Amino acid sequence: MTRMLLAAIIAAGLASTSALAQTASYEIMAPASPGGGWDQTARAMQTVMQDAGVAGDVQVVNVPGAGGTIGLAQFVQGKAGDPSALIVGGYVMVGAILTNNSPVSLEDVTPIARLTGEAEAIVVPAASPYQTIDDLAAAMRENPGAVAIAGGSAGGADHIAAGLFAEAVGADPTQINYIAFSGGGEALAAILGNQVAAGISGYGEFESQIEAGTMRLLAVTTDERIEGVDAPTLQEAGYDVSLENWRMVAAAPGITDEQAAQITADIEAMVQSDEWQETLERNNWVDTFLAGDEFRAELQQNIEDTREILTTIGLVSQ
Structure with a gap:
């Protein structure tokens, strides 16, 4: 092996090592x-x-x-x-x-x-009697404690969305029956298992179930609709809630x-x-x-x- 070839191999090795060292x-x-x-x-x-x-x-x-x-x-x-x-x-x-x-x-x-x-999505199981966001709103207005809502941890975006929605429909937000789960998978199982009346979480967590028809999307919480998704915003439906x-x-x-x-x-x-x-x-x-x-x-x-x-x-x- 010539000295020039050996030097080139060593230089290439050092350059490679340097590049790896700089990669976090x-x-x-x-x-x-x-x-x-x-x-x-x-x-x-x-x-x-x-x-x-x-x-x-x-x-x-x-x-x-x-x-x-x-x-x-x-x-x-x-x-x-x-x-x-x-x-x-x-x-x-x-x-x-x-x-x-x-x-x-x-x-x-x-x-x-x-x-x-990300938009918060309000969903119900496919077999739910609540066909529209107005149906869910009427049930919450009549008795917010009777409408169990699954979502993420207490005090988080899902819980806040549920409270703001209750307030917007004229229900007492302190009386909502919100059931907190530590992970999206657990909340998803509760909704699909019909253990709760509705669920609230980021749209991405429900997207595959909505597309598969196992969940019905009633509304989203952002000011704009999600492109390509056929569901109103809460503002469109007449409920003064805006949350991302x-x-x-x-x-x-x-x-x-x-x-x-x-x-x-x-x-x-x-x-x-x-x-x-x-x-x-x-x-x-x-x-x-x-x-x-x-x-x-x-x-x-x-x-x-x-x-x-x-x-x-x-x-x-x-």
Whole structure:
């Protein structure tokens, strides 16, 4: 082997090693059971970051319970200073922190970016006597406690949507019969098993059942209809409710500004990739990407707005 050939092999090896060293590795915590919106988001991030070359290795771990606050507490306590640790959260977690009077909050992590928005969907089993959103509204108006509604954790977006809908139809929002589940899969089973009258969650969690005809979509909570989906918004149906669930990603507490900037750059590269745009379209997620100081200000405003709503529906005291 000539010296020139040996030098070329060594140089190629060093270049390869350098490239691998520059490729990040991440562990993303989905603070909920498999099958729900946070799990879907974390696993979409895992796939896209690897396929788009943003990260060399991405792992997802699930830590369910209490609207994400159990996972959040573990993340804060166990991942401080770790720039490879990420956690998915969002509107549900904001409400759960307030409802559960959680000892940890989003102030204890490093917010990176808001990623997506999604319509909340109000569904019933296919055999339900409630054919329209007006049918469900009439039943809730007559006796809100008799209409069991399945959704995610107490105080989250699903619970807030149920309370706002009850208020909009003229029912007492503090009297609704909301049954909280820690993961989307559990809520789905309760709805399909006719254990509840209705369900509320992100449209993406119900989409396959709606398309298969095992669930009936009555309405969505956003201002605009979902493209290609034949269901009214609550506003169209005459109920003054406007709500979009959103999801975010945060990094560990105690990381440096430089590490936060690198993580933000990686997330920006992910959301700008063709693979991410295809993921958004496939899941009917809206691109609501927002990072930096603008996101932190928006997050603080969301926390205050959510506190006001939860007070109104009786989940948080004055």
